[in-house]
Amino acid sequence: MSDRVLVVNCGSSSLKYRLVDVAAGEALAWGLAERVGQPSGRLTHHRPGEPPDVVERALPDHGVALGAALEALDRSGPRLADAGLVAVAHRVVHGGDRFSAPVRIDDEVLGAIRELAALAPLHNPVNAVGIDVARRAFPGLPHVAVFDTAFHATLPPAAHTYAVPPQWARDHGVRRYGFHGTSHAFVSRAAAELLGRPLEEVNSVVLHLGNGASATAVAGGRSVDTSMGLTPLEGLVMGTRSGDVDPAVVAHLHRVAGLGPEEVDRALNSSSGMLALAGTNDLREVHRRIDDGDQAAALALDVFCHRVRKYVGAYLAVLGRTDAVVFTGGIGENDPVVRARSLGGLEALGIRLDAERNAARSPGARRVSADDSPVAVLVVPTDEELEMARQTVDLLAR
């Protein structure tokens, strides 16, 4: 039987899971527990080609949510007891300076993940809760933490150092870490495969555009610059996050509007981005509103694409020679307008989109640039769970 890994991703009110067959590169089952900790919850369990198994019930905590997922696996299959499970992989958002690769979880590692909550207060504590409940559910299996930050451990000092008092960095960990690393790792490797060239030779700009969005400059498989920073707030415009703003905004709003730093932080993370500018964080709805003549939605899309274009230009300069610009994430994979608006008119920089290829809908990895474009433009569907499962199996084989 091949290597099978249960991938667990705990959010503040959700638990996602996926049973991955690593050798086949496919998911055997996956599901989502929603509204965990709220009075009414829901578990939706999927198997390929079958109708979903949906259970509406209260899921008071992540332990109960995982229990409901295991019951669904028993009921609708595949039963984990017979599935040849070799490990459980956990998504952990922040690895700080401490973790630059996946790691087998023991009590000490779990403690370190909890300590890193200072850098990711919304994510690491709940990631730790997921690890805790899964370790109790599967005491006999290895548990592996895969960090969103790890792929960016290769950032050179010039890219990860903020020009701030050095004691902030030394004492409080203030530096660029970068996120979405599992996606950038998967997509940059898949892009090299699509180009038919060894990863070590390929330089790419990867644009992960989903509800969260980040750009990464990847040189020969190594992250050399990335748009997210100390937290996943910096960089591109996102669904509800502002991306880059002048940090003076915090003190300014305090002076002129009496807003506290926590309040501004919350607004920049949860009620900014496309939601603030267009009134919705779903790009499909943004397009509908633009078609109906909504000026605010049109401006929001302009701002979004302008920011992407600006980072593409910056990373072409960082890389010096670029082989591919690669789109991924819900928007990157599905929105030809965003791709065209972000890269249009860049022929002088070697980027020539093919309008017909770009507009064609297709689920797979594909080239959307013209054959004579010096820089290939690719669309590569990301698969963070498969990447996590692969990294887990690789770690255990060492």
Ligand code: AMP
């Ligand atoms: P993700 O976070 O990668 O799952 O991406 C989610 C986002 O992708 C949604 O909020 C939408 O804005 C966007 N999205 C999904 N499907 C489409 C589509 N067909 N066209 C444009 N945007 C899409």
